Amino acid sequence: MSKKFFFTATTAIFALGAAQAKDVEVTHWWTSGGEAAAVAEFAEAFDATGNKWVDGAIAGSGSTARPVMVSRITGGDPMGATQFNHGQQAQELVEAGLMRSLENVASEDGWRDIVHPSSILESCEIDGEIYCVPVNIHSQLWLWLSNDAFEKAGIEVPADWNAFVEAAPALREAGIQPLVIGQQPWQASLVLQNVVAAIAGPETYTKVFNEKDVEAVNGPEMEKAFAALGTARELASGSNVQEWNQATTMVINGEAGGQVMGDWAQGEFAVAEKVAGEDYTCLPGLGLADIVSTGGDAFYFPAIDDPEMTAAQEELARVMISPEAQVAFNLKKGSMPVRGDVDLEAANDCMRKGLDILADGTVVDGLDQVLSADAGNQLADLMIQFFNQPEMSVDEVKEGLIGILEYDS
């Protein structure tokens, strides 16, 4: 009895002491130089509110970190807040009631009006309630070209995918790898996203990935995209690097003509002190269409039965979406802000292009938003297999894609 009393008393004292400042552990997988600098902006802004940001960075990529996060939440040891890619990665956790709704904060602060494009907030919405704070937008639809490589081969830097394909033989002759794709499965899947969005077009992209429309996969538009996929495999044959940044390094050094990669590749060019337009060229939508996709990161908040923690979580959510934090964070991260009403004046050329398209070009959903983790990884496995097996036909890819979409719908 006395023990119990003692316990209650001490808990009460600690709770009183912590009433002002709450320690909130935030887990994420941002550990590279630029990423860590970006997340420090959030930490600083949150600490300024009188609470304390306890950094829970998990080294490795998202695929290493997500299982750790999920098992902590399902295992009853939730953190204060955690990163996920917005979309379906955390959906089941929400459905199981393990995540808290941010609906009151979101409607109070009018998130539905300030977040642009609205589709990224919709990805946070489950049964009409908002469960996450989107913090950035990473477009995955970019082709990065090395100006050096084309100079060496004695040809002009291509303005779009078709010109790039024509230039490939000249690159090969000059001993340059035309297209470099790392061996990680998701990188191969980026190529598919790019050809579907740019060559089959955004409408087909939406039909295939959002609506999982099998007829669209069999349609003539996708036929063109599959053909381009075959071409990409030819251009990429001979590339045997693993990591995406090793591939980017080849583009930076002029050893490879180009790479299909998300806009985070920009960070690598920046570290190497390369200038957009002079040393490298960035083409959104393979240069064929002004299009960006809206993959990105979001923070989710596990349900914790502690009013102070709840208050601190709401505070953190407000900080993350505040204009100041959005600008500071996204400049360091090299991504685009989730609100249309802030201006990134310091943005470089490539990012400018992205922001302009985001403002008035075509925007499609990132695959993380529309496919389950299962479907996304299956697709990535299918694509890496395709790029590694010259004998695999595009029809097999088509069949595989249909199977994946059918299971997911």
Added chain:
Amino acid sequence: MAKANGSGRPSRLFRNLNAKIAAIPMILTAMVVFVGFSLWTVVYSFTKSGLLPRLDFIGLTQYERLWNNAKWLVSIQNLVIFGACMLIFSFVIGFVLACLLDQKIRFEGVFRTILLYPFALSFVVTGVVWQWILNPDFGFQSIVRATGWESFTFDPLNNGKIVMFGVVIAALWQGTGFVMVLLLAGLRGIDDEIWKATRIDGVPAWKTYLFVVVPMLRPVFITALVIVTAGIVKVYDLVVAQTNGGPGISSEVPAKYVYDQMFLNQNLGQGFAASTMMLVTVAIIIIPWAYLEFGGRKRG
């Protein structure tokens, strides 16, 4: 042991009662963990469980999908290659090394330590070490090329067709010493009289080893076989550290497939289906063997 029809004695159930009571916790643990959880896994492999287990039955869909999945088929194929190579080479090399060490050589302790030492390293360390050794730009290939043989190519980890052999090399380096030590211990247990007898009969040493000693070492071989086979079926960390399944999906293994499905793809149902298949495969091998091994003895 004629005990079956001991009429006047108390029931067999109550014999050695204390020992049986003491074993109850272990029996319960074994029943719940091994049998109970295995059954649970099998049941949930028929559901569409995603990140969390859900009793949403979808029949054999997970299995259909499993056997249509290129990654799984490659995994199975790789396990067969890996298993066959491991069994053959670790036993052949292990036995030869044990026989050589058995020749009462000088510094036997030193050799034994050197050969067993890799076994003290974890698979993760082994994988990383061999990843570097087999790296064409820094490792073995570049050393040979530096000696002047410019066209020499040995890059198993970058070539999907032979990548499994790169993994096998690392696994053999790690595991052969262990087989050797087990067999050496067995060899030491062979009575000197046997050697004397075969020498008197003029049987050459290699024939004695092959036709007399090997059959006598049968229990030791079985022990080593069980341990090595268990290691083969669950191989995971070595592959993750050395190749992470690459290039492409050419060095995937079943245990990695199960992990990837359950934790990366958030598809528990599919992971359970795959692990059930692994269980079934092991059972198909173990049950007939156990029947022959133990069932036979009872009759004899």
